[in-house]
Amino acid sequence: MLGAAADPRTARRTASPLTWLVVALACAGQFLVVLDVSVVNVALPSMRTDLGLSAPGLQWVVNAYSIAFAGFMLLGGRAGDLYGRKRMFLVGLALFTFASLGGGLAQDDWQLLLARAAQGLGAAVLAPSTLTILTSAVPEGAARARAIATWSAVGAGGGAAGGLVGGVLTDGLSWRWVLLVNVPVGAVVLAGAARWLPESRAGAGRRLDLPGALLVTAGLATLAYGIVQTEEHGWAAAATLVPLLAGAVLVALFLAVEARTAAPLMPLKLLGLRSVASANAAMFLSGAAMFAMWYFMTLYAQNVLGYSPLGAGLALVPSSLAVVLGSKAAPRLMRVAGARAVAVAGSLLAAAGFAWQSTMSADGTYVTTIMLPGVLMMLGAGLAATPLASLATSGAAPEDAGVVSGLVNTSRTMGGSLGLSVLSTIAAARTGGSASGTALTEGYALAFRTGAAVLLGCAVLMLLWLPGARTREPARTRAEAEAQAKTQA
Structure with a gap:
């Protein structure tokens, strides 16, 4: 029994129950983020009737979330590296949960749109931490591949379940519950994360690349805005082309800044991998x-x-x-x-x-x-x-x-x-x-x-x-081999 417990190869192939609890919490956060991309779709007609939303306003119920989500994602990921993945997970999930409460209780269209944008911001801070926490908790090899498979399945399942969950809640209760359902679920995950998630960070002593953060956030958000404008105005309209070009210029400036910055937000060497x-x-x-x-x-x-x-x-x-x-x-x-x-x-x-x-x-x-x-x-x-x-x-x-x-x-x-x-x-x-x-x-x-x-x-x-x-178990280090030899002896 002792030998099995001390065998490093076994440790790499399996994960402890606590590790899989960490994986479960990370996957729960990812599920909430992806679910909210699609869950509101079937509730849009009810929202329009209740709040008197215009057709463009109805479109922005979806777009406010997706633009904030896409725009702040890289910034959220780097913030986790510098300030702690667990901390950013908790901050993102708390913001997402409170924004869901605000959206579910909204009495005017602007309140709903503001809540959806805040949800997207919370999701952008939360989402990168879910994968980073998972890969930090599980050693590279078969166990990590299984953990990533679970994360992928939960993320894809969240997108797939959006229509079903939204339909059940809208037909059975009201449109407000497609947002309010995040509150009890978010609270449970928040409590579990505060108790069991380990903290990890990297790049101690480094500062956040503020110019790069501002440029990439503005660039991605502007590109996302231009993309969603195509649904209403088409691809050739100025309302579409101007933000698309502006977003492309901002992203190009971001890349230029990153090439000259000592501690970049996104090292360009990553794109060389x-x-x-x-x-x-x-x-x-x-x-x-x-x-x-x-x-x-x-x-x-x-x-x-x-x-x-x-x-x-x-x-x-x-x-x-x-x-x-x-x-x-x-x-x-x-x-x-x-x-x-x-x-x-x-x-x-x-x-x-x-x-x-x-x-x-x-x-x-x-x-x-x-x-x-x-x-x-x-x-x-x-x-x-x-x-x-x-x-x-x-x-x-x-x-x-x-x-x-x-x-x-x-x-x-x-x-x-x-x-x-x-x-x-x-x-x-x-x-x-x-x-x-x-x-x-x-x-x-x-x-x-x-x-x-x-x-x-x-x-x-x-x-x-x-x-x-091919994906293989990583080779054992010399220390691991010596440890196993001692255990067997």
């Missing part, structure tokens, strides 16, 4: 297709097939389970075939699901036009997410773990925002303003065909650029 650069590029492209999948599937179920909000959420439950299954199966496959092969296979499987979904018809049946293609898409998404997250966080120094985690979330969020805007524009152009089921179906089908093409391109990028080494 093949694993970090390639995995984030793949996450961006994958997110561009995958995030839009839930949006168009929900619209197709409700606007064409006549499902209720709750019915549409229930219809996507098999897809939600598939993404969890894919994420949990990925670590085992990675040990056999390698991270790159699993990521490529997942992307190809998802592309096949998108191609199948693009054959939808206005009178389609549930099994062949929602369930089976949805399962295929999300099974592929789950298989690809875990190796990409694992590769994106590998190779970086401990003092950069937080900003790398922020970069992972930023890539996925910005990719999802851009993809949704582009695919929505493509679908609307094909529909031509018609509200008939046939016209809407043709627009949605074209969006899915475009998504399939994006995923095929993503698979090619992964095959050519991702590192090809």
Whole structure:
């Protein structure tokens, strides 16, 4: 018994119950963050009726969250490195929880929009810490791969569950509960995190790169604003082009500042790491297709097939389970075939699901036009997410773990925002303003065909650029070998 406990190899393959409690708390924080990206969608009509929101105001219920979330993510990640990952987890979760309470109790439209922006800010501080805490708590190897798989599954499941949770709460209670439900859950996670999460930080003595922080936050937020403007004004309008160009200039200035700063917010050497650069590029492209999948599937179920909000959420439950299954199966496959092969296979499987979904018809049946293609898409998404997250966080120094985690979330969020805007524009152009089921179906089908093409391109990028080494247990150090020899003796 003593020998087994002292064997370092066993310690690397397994994790203690306390470690998995840390993983569970980190995953709970990630679930709340991702859930709130989509949970409000089905509640928007009820919000409009109750608060008298205009059409642009309704759009900003979603956009206020996503812009703040995307804009402050890198800053949140670096703050965790410098000031403590646990501290930033608690700060972000507390802000997110209180903002949820304010949004649920809002009596005017401006109060709701302010609360949603504060939620996004809290999420941007919280999200990078969830992955950094997890990777700090679990040693590199099979155990970490399983932990990242759980994190990926919970994150993907949060996005998938948004429609179902929002439908249940809106139909059963009111729209306010899609926000208020975060309060008791957030309070429980906050108490558990304060009690059990270990503190970790890196870069002691370093100061926050304030010019870089201001530039990248303003740049990403401005880019996100320009992207969401395309939904209302199109891609050629000044209201879209000006913020997109301004955001690009700010990001370029940020990169120039980082190249000259002694202690940069995001060291540019990170982008020189093949694993970090390639995995984030793949996450961006994958997110561009995958995030839009839930949006168009929900619209197709409700606007064409006549499902209720709750019915549409229930219809996507098999897809939600598939993404969890894919994420949990990925670590085992990675040990056999390698991270790159699993990521490529997942992307190809998802592309096949998108191609199948693009054959939808206005009178389609549930099994062949929602369930089976949805399962295929999300099974592929789950298989690809875990190796990409694992590769994106590998190779970086401990003092950069937080900003790398922020970069992972930023890539996925910005990719999802851009993809949704582009695919929505493509679908609307094909529909031509018609509200008939046939016209809407043709627009949605074209969006899915475009998504399939994006995923095929993503698979090619992964095959050519991702590192090809298999995921193995790290080699034991000399001290570990000596310790084991003494134990056996």
